[in-house]
Every structure is written in C-alpha cells, then in structure tokens.
Amino acid sequence: MPVSTLLLVHEPEAICLKRLLAEGFDREHAAEISSYLAQSTDLAAEFDALSQACEAHGLAFHQVELDQAPAALAGQERQRTLVWTLTDGIAYFRGGAAPALARLNGLSVMGADDSLFALCQDKFRSGAVLGALGLPVPAAGLARNGEWLVGPPASSRGWFVKPNRLGAKIGIWPDSHCHDLGAALELSRRIFSAYRDDALVQPYVPGRNVRASFLGVNRQDGSEALGISFVDSGSDFQTMSDSLALYGETGEAAKMRGTYAEPELAAVLDTWPEADRKIRELAASMIRGLGLRDVFSLDLRVVDDNTVHLIEFEVCPGLPCFDFRAYCKSQWGLGLPEAMAKAAANRLTDVGSKAI
Incomplete structure (x- = not known):
C-alpha cells in the first residue's frame, strides 16, 4: 500500500487559452502562448502509467489541475507529501504559484524553490543574476x-x-x-x-544548440548525471513554428500527416569532450551558487573552439518533450513515468528528516 503521495500540479492548455481570450488576446496569438503548456496535454495520456509506476515505489499519485491546487494541497501530511510542478509561469501562465502554495502548506517540492521559478521566467533579470555569478551569459x-x-x-x-x-x-x-x-x-x-x-x-551568438537535461533519480546525483546533447534541427535556431510542430495538438496533427520530425540529438561528449566538461562545471556552479536541484535544463550555444554560452535555464523543463525522454532513456535506462516515479520516491526519503 502506498504510504506517501506525489501531487503533480499542472495548468491545462485549454484553460490557459480560455483565460487569454477573455483578457483580449486574439485567438491566433492566444493559441501560440497557451501552446507553451502542451506538456500538460502530452503527459495526460501517461497519468495512468505514472500512477502505476508510483505505486510500484510505494507512492500514491494524484494529478492536480492548478485551479484546484489550493484545496488539494491544504491539509496534506507534511512528512509524506511531495509537490511536483509540471507547468510553471509568472506572467501568461500561473504554474509558478504551485511551489509557493507548497511552501505555504509546509510541503516539500520537487525541484528548486519558488524564487527560481520566478527568476528563470524573466530572461533579462535572470541574465543579470547569472552574469553576477560569473557565468557565460550574453x-x-x-x-x-x-x-x-x-x-x-x-x-x-x-x-x-x-x-x-x-x-x-x-x-x-x-x-x-x-x-x-x-x-x-x-x-x-x-x-x-x-x-x-x-x-x-x-x-547574436554563433555556434551549435545544446540542451543539458537533469533529473536527480538518486538523491546523490550531481552534474555528472546531466545529459548534454547537440540539438540539430537543420537550421541555425528553432522558430515558433518549428516548436509548435513538435508538441501538443499541433504535434499530434503533424504525426497524423506524416510530417512530424524531431531535431537530431547527439551527445556532446562523443565529439566535443572539452565542451562537455565545461558545461558540467557550469552546471555544478549553478547547483552550488543558484540552488538548482532535482530537475532542470540548460540551453546553450557552443562554438567549435569549445567556447560555451549559457542562453537560459529552466527549473520546470518540458518533461514529455522528445529530448527529456531521450535523456531518461540514455542516462537511466527508464521511460519517463518510471524515471519520474523513482526520482520522486528517492526525493521523499529525506522528507521530514531535515528542512527542505
């Protein structure tokens, strides 16, 4: 019988679209904005698999829509509850409220504290902080x-x-x-x-696009557990239309038409080991100096002389996205539901034993 609980809080794409339309956005741009929440749409099909994987690790799993989160988090047992925020946001999206609600109720969270959820959503402010830490951000x-x-x-x-x-x-x-x-x-x-x-x-920063993904499946995992890959889409940079073709309803439509094509992933370590080393050192600095933990991703540009540019970071990465799934498989040999469940179970082992 499960003895602890994982609450996965997410903001549904359709609810965000409805709210943006009510705020006066035209339908085209409201749909583009709400597409950011496609991971909520995409992961919904795997909630049953995630529930089963959690049960195998002694966890009860509940998915919680954001508007129900205040009631769902209230009264939960502090030492046996973990809150995982699937979809974030402080402006157009509201998921950044979830880790703050968890803190209000004394509950532990998977990932960084709520201050970083706000920081990474503002590229100008986050760039200033990253630069002050001596990190190579433009x-x-x-x-x-x-x-x-x-x-x-x-x-x-x-x-x-x-x-x-x-x-x-x-x-x-x-x-x-x-x-x-x-x-x-x-x-x-x-x-x-x-x-x-x-x-x-x-x-403008030249170079190749790199994504560094991290999920601390084991409590002791550090930057050595990063998955660092070139993301080659065939163009210098991905556009909005490129992204829309990969996720949510648009991505499903592309699959039905036979036009769906994921960017190619290649391990940076295989061809540019010095760049791989620098990125791991950079991530270790962010873990130590910024407070990244549990789950995050970094977007970078890397030049062929091994110069690394940090473009931005996410504390709430797109878990159902092709690159994160590939990372879970290559790094941990696990599908996404199994990796999430194992990480959550191990995260809960020290809940109640120290301040989280």
Missing part, C-alpha cells in the same frame, strides 16, 4: 514597443531578439536574428503587439 538590452528600456550591447554579428517572458520559442521568427538596431526595435514592436511583452535584445 549581455542584453531590453526594449518595449520600439523604445529602449536598457540599451543593447554593441555587436559585430547582429542581434537576436525574443520575448522576455515567453518560452517554447514563442515570438521567435526567421528574422529574429537581425543586423541593425532599427530592425531590433521593429521586432520589439511586433512582440509587444502580439504578446504584450518586452523584447530581450542580445548580441
């Missing part, structure tokens, strides 16, 4: 609807422009790499018009 300017809030750094390679508080490649277009600041300001106007967001303007 400097950035910030624009709002065609006006500079913070002037951009000089760049001989042009600039890359993206929304400040949106993920999943939302608001990234084929011309997001621009070559003059007038174009950068025009992109900020487009971003503000479509998404009501500021625009981050960074010097």
Whole structure:
C-alpha cells in the first residue's frame, strides 16, 4: 500500500487559452502562448502509467489541475507529501504559484524553490543574476514597443531578439536574428503587439544548440548525471513554428500527416569532450551558487573552439518533450513515468528528516 503521495500540479492548455481570450488576446496569438503548456496535454495520456509506476515505489499519485491546487494541497501530511510542478509561469501562465502554495502548506517540492521559478521566467533579470555569478551569459538590452528600456550591447554579428517572458520559442521568427538596431526595435514592436511583452535584445551568438537535461533519480546525483546533447534541427535556431510542430495538438496533427520530425540529438561528449566538461562545471556552479536541484535544463550555444554560452535555464523543463525522454532513456535506462516515479520516491526519503 502506498504510504506517501506525489501531487503533480499542472495548468491545462485549454484553460490557459480560455483565460487569454477573455483578457483580449486574439485567438491566433492566444493559441501560440497557451501552446507553451502542451506538456500538460502530452503527459495526460501517461497519468495512468505514472500512477502505476508510483505505486510500484510505494507512492500514491494524484494529478492536480492548478485551479484546484489550493484545496488539494491544504491539509496534506507534511512528512509524506511531495509537490511536483509540471507547468510553471509568472506572467501568461500561473504554474509558478504551485511551489509557493507548497511552501505555504509546509510541503516539500520537487525541484528548486519558488524564487527560481520566478527568476528563470524573466530572461533579462535572470541574465543579470547569472552574469553576477560569473557565468557565460550574453549581455542584453531590453526594449518595449520600439523604445529602449536598457540599451543593447554593441555587436559585430547582429542581434537576436525574443520575448522576455515567453518560452517554447514563442515570438521567435526567421528574422529574429537581425543586423541593425532599427530592425531590433521593429521586432520589439511586433512582440509587444502580439504578446504584450518586452523584447530581450542580445548580441547574436554563433555556434551549435545544446540542451543539458537533469533529473536527480538518486538523491546523490550531481552534474555528472546531466545529459548534454547537440540539438540539430537543420537550421541555425528553432522558430515558433518549428516548436509548435513538435508538441501538443499541433504535434499530434503533424504525426497524423506524416510530417512530424524531431531535431537530431547527439551527445556532446562523443565529439566535443572539452565542451562537455565545461558545461558540467557550469552546471555544478549553478547547483552550488543558484540552488538548482532535482530537475532542470540548460540551453546553450557552443562554438567549435569549445567556447560555451549559457542562453537560459529552466527549473520546470518540458518533461514529455522528445529530448527529456531521450535523456531518461540514455542516462537511466527508464521511460519517463518510471524515471519520474523513482526520482520522486528517492526525493521523499529525506522528507521530514531535515528542512527542505
């Protein structure tokens, strides 16, 4: 019989879409924004498998929609309950409230504390903190609807422009790499018009795209358990349309049409071992200095001279995404439900024995 409980809190894609429409977003852009929550849609099909995997580890599993979280978390037994936030957000999405609700109820969480859930959702602020820690993050300017809030750094390679508080490649277009600041300001106007967001303007960083994924299946796991892979999509960077074709209802439609194509993953260690070493050292610094733990991901660009650029980090990575599934299989030899259940069970072993 299960003796402990895993509560997986998620914000459904459809509820977010309805709320955005009520706030006055047009349907096209509301659908783009809510697609960020496609992992909630995608993982729903595996809730039964996750429940079975949890039961095998002595856990009761309950999926909790975000709007029901205040009631669901209240009164839970502190020493036998773990809260795992599947979908985050502090602006367009609201899942960042879940770890704060857990703390309010004295419950342990899987992952970083709630302050990092807020920090990583604001690219400009998180970049400032990462830079202060001495990490190799590109400097950035910030624009709002065609006006500079913070002037951009000089760049001989042009600039890359993206929304400040949106993920999943939302608001990234084929011309997001621009070559003059007038174009950068025009992109900020487009971003503000479509998404009501500021625009981050960074010097363009060359190199290959790398994703570093982490799930601490065992309590002692550190940066050695990272899965570090090149993510090659056939283009310099992924756009919003590329991302939409991989997840949620759009991804399922692409599978039905036979047009679904995942980017290729290749272990960085196999060909660029020095870059792999630098990324592990970087991650260890973030674990020590920033407080990353349990589950997270890093997005990086790596140049062929082994120069590493940290683009952003996530404390609530897309677990059902192809790259995280591949990581669970290659690193742990487990499917996603089994890896999640084992990680949660081991995380609960020290609940109640010390402050979490």
